[in-house]
Amino acid sequence: MSLNIILFKLALLVYFAATILYLVDIISHRQKAGLAARWVLLGGFAMHSATLVARFVEAGHTPVTNLHESLSFSAWCVVGIFLLFDVRYRLAVIGAFLTPLALVLMVIGGVTVTNVAEINPMLKSWWFPIHVALAFFGNAVFTVAFAVSVMYLIQERMVKSKKFSSLFYRMPSLNILDSINYRCLTLGFPLMTMGIISGAMWANSAWGGYWRWDPKETWALITWFLYAALLHGRLVVGWRGRRAAIFMIVGFCFLVFSYLGVGLLLPGEHNFKSLQGP
Numbered sequence: 001m002s003l004n005i006i007l008f009k010l011a012l013l014v015y016f017a018a019t020i021l022y023l024v025d026i027i028s029h030r031q032k033a034g035l036a037a038r039w040v041l042l043g044g045f046a047m048h049s050a051t052l053v054a055r056f057v058e059a060g061h062t063p064v065t066n067l068h069e070s071l072s073f074s075a076w077c078v079v080g081i082f083l084l085f086d087v088r089y090r091l092a093v094i095g096a097f098l099t100p101l102a103l104v105l106m107v108i109g110g111v112t113v114t115n116v117a118e119i120n121p122m123l124k125s126w127w128f129p130i131h132v133a134l135a136f137f138g139n140a141v142f143t144v145a146f147a148v149s150v151m152y153l154i155q156e157r158m159v160k161s162k163k164f165s166s167l168f169y170r171m172p173s174l175n176i177l178d179s180i181n182y183r184c185l186t187l188g189f190p191l192m193t194m195g196i197i198s199g200a201m202w203a204n205s206a207w208g209g210y211w212r213w214d215p216k217e218t219w220a221l222i223t224w225f226l227y228a229a230l231l232h233g234r235l236v237v238g239w240r241g242r243r244a245a246i247f248m249i250v251g252f253c254f255l256v257f258s259y260l261g262v263g264l265l266l267p268g269e270h271n272f273k274s275l276q277g278p
Helices: 003-028 031-059 067-089 092-111 127-161 174-207 215-237 241-265
Strands: none
Touching: 003 031, 003 067, 003 092, 031 067, 031 092, 067 092, 067 127, 067 174, 092 127, 127 174, 127 241, 174 215, 174 241, 215 241
């Protein structure tokens, strides 16, 4: 078993421990569990970072060319973005919603083929890591926005029904959740935009054209328009609260299909098979 797989499995176990601690924090109101979860998650993120470095050294390229690598890198981005938000907001309850998502990505990645594959020659470009970093970090920011939007709808429903569970007293106010949602949009949308632009620049250098209407490109553009409409609605029309949260969840569903659905189900230059060499 290679070093990167050993580190991957250790990181998965640490993420599992952090998830349990975050859930204990919101269920039992033990703030020490939330504090411990933060440090455990930080340790898992460091170990996961070492995993990616080891994978990069072994493969010789940015490790996102098969499903295992892609899911691992996605989980790393989600945890990294959450930790950045945690520095600003210090809300352990968000970790209880996000760490299970990262854990699911790791578990699925762990049961897929983990062998290092030869890279498609078309990917041997300095545009590749730039495009990947922008796209994946943009997706991670929108994953945080998705979790916060779900929290907003749960919180709002309890307020309207006046049936308050213990979770209600652990979550921030609706205004704070809406503010985080908006901050995610203003950060994630530029990253997504630059990811699409860098992909177009890369396509032009590789194939002599900026846009080929590949299924991945088409669905990425549809998803971009959805988030652009949400941003326009918030800035111009004044959308916020429930409408913005629902729109963010819908956008995330399109984002997931653009990322996994297209990569697994549809043909084209961006599916996981085409990313690997012969």
